Amino acid sequence: MTYCVAVIVNDGIAFCSDSRTSAGVDQINTYSKMFRFGIEGNRQFVIMSAGNLATTQGVIARIEKDIAKLEPVNLYTVNDMHEAADYLGELSLAQQAKTGGGNAYTSTFIIGGQIQGHPPQIAMVYPEGNHITTSKDTPFLQIGESKYGKPILDRIIKPDTSLHTAALCALVSMDSTMRSNLTVGPPIDIQLYSSNSFVLGESYHLLEDSNYLKQLNRAWNDKLIEGFSTLPPLQNSAPAPTTNP
């Protein structure tokens, strides 16, 4: 499996993805699931993927080819993020159709970034080719093994969260996921995009033996255990139910 998350705040967008790919237990490999496209000063996109690796690679190759061939519709000609997401959805459907369809060949994508004249945006593109974006109340999108890492995002992320804090929260969300699910693993890619910069911001590539990743993992684990140890002990708020026969 996979875990990717994009968080959008007023300051910009933080993208975070793992790199573990499995096609059966004997074929566990490492592939980055983050792809970057852009024209400085005009538009920037980051795409992340979850699902069938061949479909993903086929889609990314088509995006590159369409740009190189100056096709009328490509990531550098689309007018806004909805068109970009629609385009990505069409490529995904076309790629799936090549394999005759079927659930085994689907991929889900997150595309985010900004095009001149528009605000920064992120969208999730379903295997069916349609897509959703975010709202002020849900300023993040997740694909893959999304449940383990959702609670911390729900607690921390607000529209006025700083971009670095959003990225750190995405990484903590990734850390929780990796701890509970073996199919998600390093290296971890993080990409920041600052609103209205039209150039990619800082990026981080954290390997399995990254000292920082270990330090963060330990610090978060310690904080959780420490915080847990101070919680109020169990108390009843109502009479205990009558027991069964």
Add this chain to the structure above:
Amino acid sequence: MTYCVAVIVNDGIAFCSDSRTSAGVDQINTYSKMFRFGIEGNRQFVIMSAGNLATTQGVIARIEKDIAKLEPVNLYTVNDMHEAADYLGELSLAQQAKTGGGNAYTSTFIIGGQIQGHPPQIAMVYPEGNHITTSKDTPFLQIGESKYGKPILDRIIKPDTSLHTAALCALVSMDSTMRSNLTVGPPIDIQLYSSNSFVLGESYHLLEDSNYLKQLNRAWNDKLIEGFSTLPPLQNSAPAPTTNP
């Protein structure tokens, strides 16, 4: 949906279940998913269920009937927890067969407790009727919406964790799940069982407006936010990858 968790430690077993049941968005109701059976001094069982409510109720009714009718095989005659789990699995299959089978009618159960002459044990009974127990490394079982609440269990629960701490951790796991998933909700039932007591221990029944539940929710939220705020800022451990064209 549902979330139930049973944690087994040296001191005993902590059971925790939610009470939200939905059969379509217009039919959200409250049913306890925790059922208690036992003979003081001889055996105690707690059963929790996730899945089809009719199947669950059918199975629980059959358990009660088999006990009342003194059927040769019932919860009060089985020799060990494996037999108890097998018996539960058979009832579940029989109940599903009545509706013609199909995924919509399946239920998954956790059964735990202790029978004289045996150590305390918990088992998860799959809709197919088979079951698994725990190991020293994985001293808990979850059914229903299990992913949101798994990270905290992974971090806190060890065999030598106290029974009260195990129960509190189960409740925090439930709190995280309720915050991230609307289909899991109060009242929350908690049942403690102390090893070799052969009598049910403390139980807690926490209603939606429980002051303790609110206090715990707030305390945990504050601790997480506070702990998060002290984490080391993002650092690279390797050169940034080259960006795509």
